[in-house]
Amino acid sequence: MSTTGWRDRLEAQMPPDLAEEIDIFETQLELRQDGRVDERVFAETRLRRGVYGQRYDNGQRHDGIEQRTLTFPAGDLTKGPETLWDAPGMLRIKVPWGGLTPIQLDVMAELAEEYSDHILHITTRQDVQLHYVHIEDMPTVMRRLAAVGMTTREACGNGVRNLTACPLSGVCRTEAFDVTPHSEALFRFLLGHPDCQDFGRKFKIAFSGCADEACGLVMMHDLGAIARTDMVDGEPVHSFDVYVGGGLGTTPHQAKLLADRVPLGELLPITQAVARVFARLGEKLNRNRARIKFLVAGTGIEEFQRLVREEREILPYDERWTAHLEDGLAPEVPSRSLDGVGEEDGTDAAFVTWRDTNAYLQRQDGYAVVTVPLPLGDISSHQSRLLADIARRFVGDTIRTTVEQNIVFRWVRLEDLRDLYAALGEIGMADAVAETIVDVTSCPGTDTCKLGISASRGLAGELREQLGAKQTELDEAVRGLRIKVSGCFNSCGQHHVADIGFFGNSRKSAGRVVPHFQVVLGGQWQHNGGSYGLAVGAIPSKRIPEVVDRITDRFVAEREPGETFLDWTGRTGRKGLAAIIADLKAIPSYEEEPGLFSDWGNPREFSIGDIGIGECAGEVISSTDLELSFAESIAFEAQVALEDGDVAKADERAYRAMITAARAIVRTELPDVPEDDDVIVGEFDTRFVETNRFRDRFAHSKFARPLLERHASGEAAANEEAARSLVEEAQLFIDAAHAFQIREAGATSATQ
Amino acid sequence: MNPQRIAVKLYLEEPAALDPEELVPVFHRFIREDLVTGVPIDVARYGHVSDGPGIMIIGSLKDHALDLGGGRAGLSTTLKRGADGTVASRVHELVQDVARLSVDLQADPDLGSRARVGTGEILITILDRYEAPNDDATLLKIDPAIREVITALSEAGGAGAVTVERVGESRDPFAVRVLVDQPRPLIQWAEGVEAASV
Ligand code: HEM
Numbered sequence: 001m002s003t004t005g006w007r008d009r010l011e012a013q014m015p016p017d018l019a020e021e022i023d024i025f026e027t028q029l030e031l032r033q034d035g036r037v038d039e040r041v042f043a044e045t046r047l048r049r050g051v052y053g054q055r056y057d058n059g060q061r062h063d064g065i066e067q068r069t070l071t072f073p074a075g076d077l078t079k080g081p082e083t084l085w086d087a088p089g090m091l092r093i094k095v096p097w098g099g100l101t102p103i104q105l106d107v108m109a110e111l112a113e114e115y116s117d118h119i120l121h122i123t124t125r126q127d128v129q130l131h132y133v134h135i136e137d138m139p140t141v142m143r144r145l146a147a148v149g150m151t152t153r154e155a156c157g158n159g160v161r162n163l164t165a166c167p168l169s170g171v172c173r174t175e176a177f178d179v180t181p182h183s184e185a186l187f188r189f190l191l192g193h194p195d196c197q198d199f200g201r202k203f204k205i206a207f208s209g210c211a212d213e214a215c216g217l218v219m220m221h222d223l224g225a226i227a228r229t230d231m232v233d234g235e236p237v238h239s240f241d242v243y244v245g246g247g248l249g250t251t252p253h254q255a256k257l258l259a260d261r262v263p264l265g266e267l268l269p270i271t272q273a274v275a276r277v278f279a280r281l282g283e284k285l286n287r288n289r290a291r292i293k294f295l296v297a298g299t300g301i302e303e304f305q306r307l308v309r310e311e312r313e314i315l316p317y318d319e320r321w322t323a324h325l326e327d328g329l330a331p332e333v334p335s336r337s338l339d340g341v342g343e344e345d346g347t348d349a350a351f352v353t354w355r356d357t358n359a360y361l362q363r364q365d366g367y368a369v370v371t372v373p374l375p376l377g378d379i380s381s382h383q384s385r386l387l388a389d390i391a392r393r394f395v396g397d398t399i400r401t402t403v404e405q406n407i408v409f410r411w412v413r414l415e416d417l418r419d420l421y422a423a424l425g426e427i428g429m430a431d432a433v434a435e436t437i438v439d440v441t442s443c444p445g446t447d448t449c450k451l452g453i454s455a456s457r458g459l460a461g462e463l464r465e466q467l468g469a470k471q472t473e474l475d476e477a478v479r480g481l482r483i484k485v486s487g488c489f490n491s492c493g494q495h496h497v498a499d500i501g502f503f504g505n506s507r508k509s510a511g512r513v514v515p516h517f518q519v520v521l522g523g524q525w526q527h528n529g530g531s532y533g534l535a536v537g538a539i540p541s542k543r544i545p546e547v548v549d550r551i552t553d554r555f556v557a558e559r560e561p562g563e564t565f566l567d568w569t570g571r572t573g574r575k576g577l578a579a580i581i582a583d584l585k586a587i588p589s590y591e592e593e594p595g596l597f598s599d600w601g602n603p604r605e606f607s608i609g610d611i612g613i614g615e616c617a618g619e620v621i622s623s624t625d626l627e628l629s630f631a632e633s634i635a636f637e638a639q640v641a642l643e644d645g646d647v648a649k650a651d652e653r654a655y656r657a658m659i660t661a662a663r664a665i666v667r668t669e670l671p672d673v674p675e676d677d678d679v680i681v682g683e684f685d686t687r688f689v690e691t692n693r694f695r696d697r698f699a700h701s702k703f704a705r706p707l708l709e710r711h712a713s714g715e716a717a718a719n720e721e722a723a724r725s726l727v728e729e730a731q732l733f734i735d736a737a738h739a740f741q742i743r744e745a746g747a748t749s750a751t752q
Numbered sequence: 753m754n755p756q757r758i759a760v761k762l763y764l765e766e767p768a769a770l771d772p773e774e775l776v777p778v779f780h781r782f783i784r785e786d787l788v789t790g791v792p793i794d795v796a797r798y799g800h801v802s803d804g805p806g807i808m809i810i811g812s813l814k815d816h817a818l819d820l821g822g823g824r825a826g827l828s829t830t831l832k833r834g835a836d837g838t839v840a841s842r843v844h845e846l847v848q849d850v851a852r853l854s855v856d857l858q859a860d861p862d863l864g865s866r867a868r869v870g871t872g873e874i875l876i877t878i879l880d881r882y883e884a885p886n887d888d889a890t891l892l893k894i895d896p897a898i899r900e901v902i903t904a905l906s907e908a909g910g911a912g913a914v915t916v917e918r919v920g921e922s923r924d925p926f927a928v929r930v931l932v933d934q935p936r937p938l939i940q941w942a943e944g945v946e947a948a949s950v
């Protein structure tokens with residue numbers, strides 16, 4: 001079977017830590033199938049590996065006339081609360097700072113064909129998503145990704161999500177310095193970091209190379225770093241201004257300055273200190289108030305700064321904080337030099353239009369960055385492979401994804417622009433729409449998201465088509481505007497920072513539900529998403545193209561010389577803007593205009609019955625529960641090894657399972673316990689065994705003894721019998737750890 | 753060889769006559785009326801992606817699509833999970849699926865006979881690079897199964913002389929093109945497909 005086949009074939013190519021992670025996940029999957037892992041724990045386990053649910057996975061779907069039950073082969077088995085096992089789901093692949101290589105594109109294309117729907121989807125945070133993947137295929141997909149250095153770890157769940165950064169880092173004309181190596185170092189440092197396992201909510205980080213442009217969108221992130229260069233004694237000194245507590249959603253917040261001029265070597269520890277404060281003090285029960293923005297708003301920024309400083313002072317030193325600086329921050333280099341290059345000539349009009357829209361001159365003379373626009377962030381497997389070839393030919397490994405759901409090539413020689421244009425044209429990817437009003441951004445919405453209310457992708461596609469058809473006639477000031485669409489108030493489409501934004505909602509009329517979009521105007525893209533737009537009224541979905549026309553026409557008509565859209569919306573005011581579209585709110589009867597009662601791209605009569613339980617992230621499961629659950633997976637592997645007659649492996653896995661469980665218990669008191677068996681066992685012994693806290697009322701310290709003895713002797717089980725008893729003892733030890741945790745929790749709540 | 757993911761595609765005779773988006777309401781109706789197999793879930797729209805999967809009925813076990821892959825519109829059914837029986841019986845089942853889909857679309861009143869499907873060319877793809885890399889060794893392994901299906905179809909009065917050729921590059925999924933020199937009209941062919949036993 002190809003599941004084990006791929007595992008064996010790729011073993012040598014996967015980083016060992018990722019390989020082990022995936023093995024554990026696969027075992028968890030088997031345990032869940034046997035009903036041996038609770039569905040809530042399993043849901044958080046999978047979410048922390050980027051494995052999301054998708055719409056209709058509760059087995060219910062409204063077919064336009066009635067609610068229908070989908071009968072999946074695996075019946076009632078679930079992979080989370082109200083999430084059926086066999087319902088296909090989504091996998092989010094992390095793309096830190098958007099960096100991709102051609103080989104990674106190739107592999108994702110293969111995966112999209114073999115396990116998904118032939119589409120790679122670029123998200124609004126530079127990630128790649130595969131949709132409609134079966135849960136049982138996930139481990140193989142993860143292994144094939146790991147073999148090319150990609151991970152899905154913590155792409156979802158209550159942890160550190162993908163880290164985003166300007167796609168122009170390193171080549172931008174206005175940046176202070178290249179943030180890429182710092183982004184990469186922070187990403188690696190935080191991935192799976194123990195201090196980031198106990199968050200009440202997700203945590204998003206962004207980097208920007210400068211304060212004025214938009215690319216990094218730092219101001220809407222939980223934590224953001226903006227590069228700066230100051231001249232000190234005639235020498236340039238690099239540092240970061242670090243912001244905290246930004247976010248979108250129903251209660252958008254602009255981030256606050258946590259610390260300015262943070263030296264490069266302090267960036268990792270200060271972030272770690274923020275993570276620890278958030279893990280300790282952030283809200284855990286009410287998920288609607290659990291993002292760090294609420295904590296910062298609650299304490300006030302000064303108190304939050306003090307807490308972080310205090311935490312920073314007591315952080316145990318970690319050499320990774322500065323290791324990347326010592327490596328020397330080698331800049332990215334072009335794959336082809338400029339030798340013998342002259343300027344390309346621009347005579348063909350289509351080429352010139354494309355060049356003016358899609359190409360950006362790099363800081364480095366003779367090179368440009370080229371945007372490859374992807375409609376709705378989608379690219380097919382076949383196109384991906386051809387695009388990877390084009391990248392190999394022109395730019396090598398320097399591909400990046402963007403938060404506008406496109407791909408950019410960096411280091412294109414100006415002389416090559418024309419050939420690149422032709423090559424992209426051959427695969428249908430040379431539309432001259434980059435960063436224009438035609439290039440609409442959208443979240444997944446009702447296409448695949450369980451929380452979607454309106455069809456954000458349907459609307460985005462429609463706007464793209466309508467605006468694309470009249471692109472050349474559009475006023476210059478309108479051409480450069482940005483439209484972003486979210487399917488609901490959660491704002492995954494980042495509509496707050498668009499000139500024209502929409503988010504889905506619904507209204508009732510004469511007993512029927514009508515899909516709507518709330519219109520949000522005048523968000524600021526510049527200054528890292530420097531201010532959010534104003535909601536000016538909810539309009540039936542089908543009339544949104546009319547809204548765009550009216551707003552842009554009015555802007556063109558009333559615009560003063562040099563006035564930006566943002567300024568115009570400010571001058572017109574919420575009332576004035578609302579008046580422009582007010583008459584579009586009226587809902588006629590169904591008989592008069594039945595089209596209004598269905599959504600874009602979806603002819604089924606509109607219903608909100610398909611909305612499911614969202615998987616923003618799973619429920620808050622304590623890191624102790626998760627770690628004990630991993631320990632169980634390892635113990636299970638030990639059993640399997642025993643059945644296979646592999647005594648040495650059974651012994652090793654059983655011992656590792658006990659160490660993992662012991663570490664989980666020690667971490668409840670000593671969060672920084674290192675991955676060192678001697679320290680773990682020592683701490684476990686003095687804190688829990690000698691103090692009799694781990695003691696069972698009936699079995700006394702019996703359960704702890706096998707661990708202590710196996711560790712002290714350092715000797716592996718000599719034969720199958722010895723291994724068998726260690727495997728059994730490991731399971732008992734884990735059960736005892738669970739019991740201990742319940743006892744302690746009871747004791748804590750009794751004293752509160 | 754035990755490939756799980758196999759797709760069978762027939763081509764539209766006059767692709768330009770049909771806007772892929774027209775299939776969206778039709779496919780929603782097909783789901784509602786239980787016209788397709790494989791636990792259908794929803795319709796996915798990828799008409800905006802050139803050379804992409806087109807308009808799909810996504811299911812738990814099978815997908816059905818107006819597929820734009822290879823730059824040529826056609827109708828396809830993909831088996832994704834729950835495969836049993838021999839490779840030949842899997843391929844045969846998919847040919848039956850795509851034949852039914854074609855007949856239904858060709859007769860659909862909303863499409864006014866514009867979805868005309870040819871039977872002279874069948875593309876069979878195995879979407880499993882582990883079991884079936886795109887090379888001659890796979891072709892040797894799969895060829896008997898394909899011949900078995902084709903023979904059964906011609907015995908049932910469906911085909912004619914056939915050629916089977918491997919298509920695509922080694923990095924593409926394994927695919928063979930089956931060309932029939934005397935194609936029959938879809939309805940007759942579909943009846944033969946239905947009657948054939950593999
Ligand atoms: C209560 C639940 C959710 C909330 C509050 C939420 C909120 C957000 C916000 C504010 C963003 C983008 C802004 C940023 O860059 O920080 C985002 C990103 C995103 N969300 Fe959600 N979201 C939720 C659930 C979902 C669900 C269920 C889906 C669909 C499967 C989804 C899909 C996405 C996508 C595709 C992105 C860009 C992704 C990335 O690569 O990180 N979200 N979410």
Ligand code: SF4
Binds near residue numbers: 489
């Ligand atoms: S904005 Fe709403 S509909 Fe869109 S992905 Fe986020 S949760 Fe889903």
